[in-house]
């Protein structure tokens with residue numbers, strides 16, 4: 001039984017050892033998906049095969065639908081917002097959290113595909 005940790009997915013920790021970070025720091029807007037090649041702790045490759053993160057694209061679409069669609073419906077049908085103001089607000093949120101969504105979906109994909117093995121030091 002594999003256990004998934006929301007905290008480690010949210011903070012982009014290495015999916016195998018959860019000790020180091022997947023993405024290069026500090027964050028740079030021009031390179032939002034700049035990743036380290038390997039984990040500095042357990043040497044896990046962060047791109048085990050070419051096109052490894054193709055599936056993360058579908059995750060980001062799914063996450064965006066799960067978050068923004070209920071929000072849009074709530075704003076229009078419960079709070080009586082107009083369609084235009086709802087769209088402006090939802091698009092603002094979407095672009096404000098665009099890079100977070102990209103990285104979260106990559107992190108989630110890696111955590112789903114790579115098995116957690118705590119390293120003993």
Ligand SMILES: [Zn+2]
Nearest residue numbers: 014017039042
């Ligand atoms: Zn690691």
